[in-house]
Amino acid sequence: MSDAGGFVYKRSVLVLLAMIAALWFALSDLRVEAWHGLLPLFEWMETTPFGVIGKTWGWAFATVEAFHLLAMALLGGAVLVADGRLLGLVLRETPARQVQEQCHTLFVWSLVVAVFTGIFMACGVASKIYYLEVFWYKMLALSVGVVFAFFVRRPLVAHVYQVPSNTIRLVAIASVMIWFSVAATGRWIGFSG
Amino acid sequence: MNELIHSVALWLDTHGWSTALHESYYMYNWIESTHVLTLMLSLGMLFLIDLRMLGLALPNVPARSVAQRLNVPMLVGFTVMIITGLLLFYAIPVRTSQSLWFRIKLVLLVCAALNAFAFHRRMKTAPAGWDLARRAPPGLRLGAVLSLVFWALIVLCGRFIAYDWFDCSGEPSPFIATLAGCVPGQTQF
Numbered sequence: 219m220s221d222a223g224g225f226v227y228k229r230s231v232l233v234l235l236a237m238i239a240a241l242w243f244a245l246s247d248l249r250v251e252a253w254h255g256l257l258p259l260f261e262w263m264e265t266t267p268f269g270v271i272g273k274t275w276g277w278a279f280a281t282v283e284a285f286h287l288l289a290m291a292l293l294g295g296a297v298l299v300a301d302g303r304l305l306g307l308v309l310r311e312t313p314a315r316q317v318q319e320q321c322h323t324l325f326v327w328s329l330v331v332a333v334f335t336g337i338f339m340a341c342g343v344a345s346k347i348y349y350l351e352v353f354w355y356k357m358l359a360l361s362v363g364v365v366f367a368f369f370v371r372r373p374l375v376a377h378v379y380q381v382p383s384n385t386i387r388l389v390a391i392a393s394v395m396i397w398f399s400v401a402a403t404g405r406w407i408g409f410s411g
Numbered sequence: 412m413n414e415l416i417h418s419v420a421l422w423l424d425t426h427g428w429s430t431a432l433h434e435s436y437y438m439y440n441w442i443e444s445t446h447v448l449t450l451m452l453s454l455g456m457l458f459l460i461d462l463r464m465l466g467l468a469l470p471n472v473p474a475r476s477v478a479q480r481l482n483v484p485m486l487v488g489f490t491v492m493i494i495t496g497l498l499l500f501y502a503i504p505v506r507t508s509q510s511l512w513f514r515i516k517l518v519l520l521v522c523a524a525l526n527a528f529a530f531h532r533r534m535k536t537a538p539a540g541w542d543l544a545r546r547a548p549p550g551l552r553l554g555a556v557l558s559l560v561f562w563a564l565i566v567l568c569g570r571f572i573a574y575d576w577f578d579c580s581g582e583p584s585p586f587i588a589t590l591a592g593c594v595p596g597q598t599q600f
Binding site: 276277280281283284287288290291292293294295296297298299302308309311312316317320321323324397398401402405406409 | 459
């Protein structure tokens with residue numbers, strides 16, 4: 219293992235500890251206190267132009283929702299191809315690092331569109347989602363996904379040829395599962411409340 | 412024609428399984444979630460292929476290789492979407508068959524399928540070495556743009572089906588009523 223690889227592992231362990239701390243926060247009384255403190259923010263969100271548009275015009279909300287779905291589809295495609303390559307399932311004849319770099323650009327752009335459209339939608343139904351447990355699970359999954367993608371997966375994949383292949387495979391499987399959780403909890407928001 | 416579609420939908424609606432599926436909170440939502448989440452596999456792969464043709468994704472990977480390698484997972488995704496889509500229709504046949512957005516979605520699906528067929532034909536007849544270029548030849552690029560537009564509209568119509576803006580029960584204008592397939596004197600759902 220190279221020095222670079224060792225550094226990556228150290229940082230990954232720190233991020234994993236941070237994620238465990240976030241999980242502990244999510245399951246403790248501190249979360250309830252923070253939740254009460256966030257109510258004014260959600261009430262304000264409904265009064266913003268996004269909130270007013272989302273509540274007033276159903277077609278605007280549905281159109282933004284469709285773009286949210288399209289962005290999630292592209293994000294899913296980028297994640298599946300990048301992780302599928304790490305697992306040796308797709309584009310095996312193309313160097314892994316090349317696929318990772320090019321998929322990462324698509325991932326970032328689709329994430330930006332998904333987050334932006336997601337904020338618009340959240341403003342339109344802020345007082346509803348505030349009380350939905352599944353919304354907070356989605357936020358937790360999204361936070362874990364972003365931290366994992368940028369601070370665990372990306373540094374490890376940058377050293378894809380030095381890191382043990384089993385570690386890379388585990389990272390790829392975890393990445394697919396995390397982003398599936400983000401999409402699934404998001405879908406379930408529509409069925410709740 | 413609309414009367415015939417309406418009678419078939421009414422017949423489907425008499426099936427016990429249709430009612431059971433519609434009234435099952437978890438089963439219906441599981442099927443709908445699977446339908447939507449499979450977008451990440453089917454459309455995800457399709458978008459990557461289309462964007463590769465436009466030179467916006469994986470520009471250093473041969474375009475033919477991207478299209479061939481991602482074709483299988485994409486088709487698996489579309490198969491799941493067709494099965495779950497049929498089940499969703501079976502659960503609510505009358506209202507869905509009379510949804511203007513569902514009808515537009517079906518037309519767009521046919522357009523997307525024809526475009527995909529033409530796209531593959533063009534790919535087979537394209538001159539050798541085309542797939543190493545950053546951007547595909549104009550014919551394939553046009554096919555990729557049409558594919559992106561068709562699928563964006565299909566997703567949009569799919570979202571709009573959930574809304575009752577032009578439902579027959581809302582007494583739409585005669586033009587919309589004809590397009591949506593409303594039948595005079597029909598039982599409202």
